Amino acid sequence: MKIVELHARAMELAAEVVDTVRPDQLDLPTPCAGWTLRRLLEHCAGQHQGFAAAARGAGPDLALFADAPVDADPAGVFRRTGVDLTAAFQEAAAVERALWLPEIRDGGPFPFAQAVGFHLLDTLVHGWDVAAALGSPDALVAAVDGDDALADALSAVTEAVPNTPEARAPGRAFRPGLEPGGGAGRFDRALALLGRDPAWRAS
Template sequence: MSLLELHTRSLELAAGLVDTVQPEQLVLPTPCTGWSLRRLLEHVVGQHRGFAAAARGAGPDLALWRDVPVEGDPAGAFRRSAAQLTAAFTGASAAPGGSVLWLPEIRDGGPLPLDLAVGFHLLDTLVHAWDVAAALGPSTASGIVTAVEAEPPLVGALLAVAEAVPAAPANRGPGRAFDVVGSPDTAAGPFARALVLLGRDPAWSTPER
């Protein structure tokens, strides 16, 4: 499968998970410190729109990346914005001579080659899908890990991008996209290894109230 096809598959898996979210669950905490499930989904939809705008040739305008309210229909907001992103990436891939994207939230803002941008968003999609699943409960988190690891090209792409994310202290921690790299477990599967590389705790679960 091409990288674009793997990216589309990552969105399909994430959308199926978001479809299960109930309104009363939007207040649940997530592995993203300080973010409720609602805030996480608003961020995800905003990222869909930001990447789509970049793929259509927008410049480094942070306003295009703002969070988008999902109250009342998080699944619909996710699927609509994901479809727009898929169409934008597909269009950019057909551009003569290749495309570059301005991504104001990544590195120095760009420009970056399309394949690199698609890889970044594939990682973002699968890791945030795990964040959603972890908020919903351990069995749901285990389910998304199993589903991704059942598709070696997909989990391989996730791990490859995770390994390429800069791990220097200046690039990690509060205010950054990812926390410091955790302690690896040599017995862990590829999804868990990717989470650790990005500063996530694969064993995270909703705190007891």
């Protein structure tokens, strides 16, 4: 299965989680240290916009990845920016366009499939962050674990993320990896390798 199709699956699974967010829940804490649910969703929408611009040929401009306000319609903003990103990836796939991603390592350009893989990981992990903040991550975990192609793609990208002190320092996208439990499923294993505790719940 093509990476663009797998990414579209990931986007839909995450959007289904975000569809359940109510405006009065936007101040809930999330597994992203110091981030409320609002801050997380604004980050996601900004990443959608930045990756879409990169897929359409934009250079390494950090301003394109700035957080986007979600106001009182987090689900609508997430879906609208997500649909635009999916369209941008489909357009870029036709020419295998490399993407400039200024937040990642040296900024690129990164090969098309690799760049889409980066966002697939981001989408599923942040989808889990949202679901965990809402207290209901099990359905998303089961959906990913039950989709071999999607779980394979997530595992491949996760295992390629450097787990060095420099790459996992404070302020970086991921914390130092954790040891997955013996009975961990594939999604839980990916979360642990990225420094997320699959058992996280809001205190």
